[in-house]
Amino acid sequence: MLAMSEINCIKVLRNQKSLSVNKIAKTLKINWRTAKKYADGEQIPHESNKKKKGMMYEEKWGQIVSDWLAEDQKLKKKERRTNKTIFKQLKEMGFPGSYRTVCYFIADWKNRKEQLEEEKDKNYERLQHPPGEAQVDFGLTEAVKDGKYIDAHCLLMTLPYSNAAFCIPLPGENQECFLYGLKTIFKQLGGVPRKIRIDNLKAAVIKPRRRNEETVFTDEFLQFANYYGFEPQACNSRSGHEKSNVENRVGYVRYNFVTPAPVVEGLEDLAKILEKKLIEDRERMHYQKKRPIKDFRYAEYFFN
Template identity: 55%
Template sequence: MEAVHEGEIVDVHALIMSFPASNTGFVVPLPSENQECFLSGLKLLFKQAGGIPLSIRIDNLTPAVKKVRGSEGEAQLTDEFMAFKNHYGFKVQVCNPRSGHEKGNVERKVGYVRYNFFSVPPVIKDFDDLTEQLYQKFLIDRKRMHYRKEAIIEDLWACEQKQLLKLPDNDYSVFKQTTIKFNKYNEFKLDQHLIHVPKAKNYSQLYCITFWNEFKVITNEGEVLLSDARPYMRKRRLIPWKDILKDWVYKPRVVGHSRYREYLPARVREYLLTPSLSLRKQRINEIITLLVQYDMKGINEQFYELISKNDEVVSNPYDVEWSQYDALQPIGGENHEGNH
């Protein structure tokens, strides 16, 4: 799915767990589908559910299954997933290949999440913020009637939740340690990106510790040489503002109702939402011109300077009392979701 962070598009991979008896669901948004994300996501799903299912049915996802079920025998789990399973004490049922009907309840839940919670990409601060947003949506969702049983989902879940295993006292640390191979420029590859480690050749051997959201480069003695976010945590795609604004020029009235309205930075949004449609059209064209040299974030940051250059009425070119507005709303502020 997609979300919007600071005016840019973020790709989201959602790990979903469904409880068929009550039709309760839980979802954790993640930046990737690797093993660290999968196991960290499962930990959070257990925490949200308040316990551990007795048995989990999964498809043949690579982080959990290294050999699918076939004529030669049952599916084989990865060593890391086996250790995780033994720590939490649940059983695992692996579906047959290409057999989505064997886990039909969660397949339907995937569609339910996509169409109800991501039909319009949500505005987020980070993955933790999106996790909380989705958790709250599912809390509200439990108050509806079960699609077949004549009962509220929340009441059915209260009964089903009693069957869960207790969470262990000791947390399970999810990470992966690998030996690093450097090129002649002191670079190594992580998540298909080259990472430079200064003075790496001064050490006979270095290791990379990867977590779901960050990594560390350490020596044999445990000294941390580099610590940073994983490359995919910075992966963003620009919203095609030029194309969107060109459509708005011909239909300036739709700006106030457009799904993209909330993704505009606050100052630009207020500037374009002037009641006068003729003035709104003029201002849209003005922003289109500025997009030749600046991105939308840059226009917002240099708003006063850029707009005043192109506005004839310099004394009050905005129709907004910005001194009062900015006193309440800092640049990139968290109280106005349109900034994110």
């Protein structure tokens, strides 16, 4: 059995890098069946967190110090307890441990707090999704044709406000396929989203956004956007969380609708399968708004 870090690596290569199972097996030098199992498996093993030991974690002392530190966060820095003050107050309560033990626990508490804040800041921007904003990305899935596995490059569009998804299998990820895929999705949608957020796809982006520079799109993509009337938006470099909705949906579509790989005569058959499955998927209730996903379509786009 693979370690959790190796399983996560396979998942990243499959869901975020869109590598085929053959490529993953070759890259990581593992058996094809092993790569297939963890790349497309429905159940993902969870790494168990080791419970920390010691008096600060197993007795009341850690909770007392945590409460004091949380209280001090509301005060000005000059008014907060120092490590020595905390240790002195603990000794007055009968604490049997050393000053170093207290310092280690405080450092661990602050480190965990910083990690939580960083994760919160990283994800905050994309937690709010206004109506009419779409996210687009490529993903890779498989089908069986003539008794052999074939790779299908799927262009996936999600509408995070309603949680609706559309998916078109394509022979590649070049500009021609990308624009054709968008046009086909608009037809299925019956309209055009107001804004479309993409990562730094080579089919649409010449130069990614930098700190003091805007994204440079290809002329063909800008002409396409002007014709259909939507506003293209690009993610910052190395900021995949800004389109996490579509990235998460790549795996959702693969595991729920095309696993095991369907037998098809060509990409048109696969396109029909995906379209039918996703129409049925939009019949379900929105997890938060308690209305069918399909009911939000008028808020999500303008008619083409």
